[in-house]
Amino acid sequence: MRIEQIPVGMMQVCCYIVSCEETNEAAIIDPGGDEDKILQRCRANNLQVKYLIATHGHPDHVCGNSRLKEETGAQIVMHKDDAVFFQQPEVRNYFSMLGLPESPPPDMLVEDGDTITFGREQLQVIHTPGHTPGGMCLYNPPDCFTGDTLFAAGVGRTDFPGGSSRELMDSIRTRLFVLPPETIVWPGHGYGGSKSTIGEEARSNPFLN
Numbered sequence: 001m002r003i004e005q006i007p008v009g010m011m012q013v014c015c016y017i018v019s020c021e022e023t024n025e026a027a028i029i030d031p032g033g034d035e036d037k038i039l040q041r042c043r044a045n046n047l048q049v050k051y052l053i054a055t056h057g058h059p060d061h062v063c064g065n066s067r068l069k070e071e072t073g074a075q076i077v078m079h080k081d082d083a084v085f086f087q088q089p090e091v092r093n094y095f096s097m098l099g100l101p102e103s104p105p106p107d108m109l110v111e112d113g114d115t116i117t118f119g120r121e122q123l124q125v126i127h128t129p130g131h132t133p134g135g136m137c138l139y140n141p142p143d144c145f146t147g148d149t150l151f152a153a154g155v156g157r158t159d160f161p162g163g164s165s166r167e168l169m170d171s172i173r174t175r176l177f178v179l180p181p182e183t184i185v186w187p188g189h190g191y192g193g194s195k196s197t198i199g200e201e202a203r204s205n206p207f208l209n
């Protein structure tokens with residue numbers, strides 16, 4: 001699987017373009033702005049984008065969905081719990097203060113254990129609630145895209161609506177730290193570094209030790 005990491009938007013979300021080297025089918029994980037930059041990279045590699053995948057529904061991770069869907073025809077994918085959560089009027093109001101473009105509704109809802117296929121590659125959904133109710137990580141050994149659940153030397157905030165620090169810690173310990181230690185962690189923001197490993201985080205993440 002080809003992986004390209006691109007920092008995007010004012011929150012410097014780590015967007016990932018992941019693609020199958022044999023077929024050039026691709027998925028974009030967390031396109032949080034800078035759509036022109038993302039599209040340019042897709043064209044440069046002649047990619048056919050099938051999915052726009054949100055690790056979670058926060059506006060800084062989904063604000064590029066509308067434009068990218070229009071330009072590529074890709075389907076928007078989200079965990080079913082965040083699809084419901086972010087539709088609630090009080091939640092939409094809360095996050096609208098950021099002033100970012102809203103995502104169109106998801107075309108495909110997923111849950112724990114589902115796989116998202118592009119070309120000969122597959123991402124497996126690992127439901128990791130805590131940062132948001134429907135937060136998820138995407139796993140294709142040896143790579144794991146951890147969104148705002150786990151960062152290099154950090155963890156996601158839990159003080160937004162729908163957050164729970166108990167759930168977040170539980171998700172990290174029981175769903176992520178059980179993966180092989182050499183698993184590469186590709187985080188949703190680059191605070192502390194643009195990537196890490198499960199072994200390194202289990203050993204030295206200051207929020208978990």
Ligand SMILES: [Zn+2]
Nearest residue numbers: 056058131148
């Ligand atoms: Zn977030």
Ligand SMILES: [Zn+2]
Nearest residue numbers: 058060148188
């Ligand atoms: Zn974020």
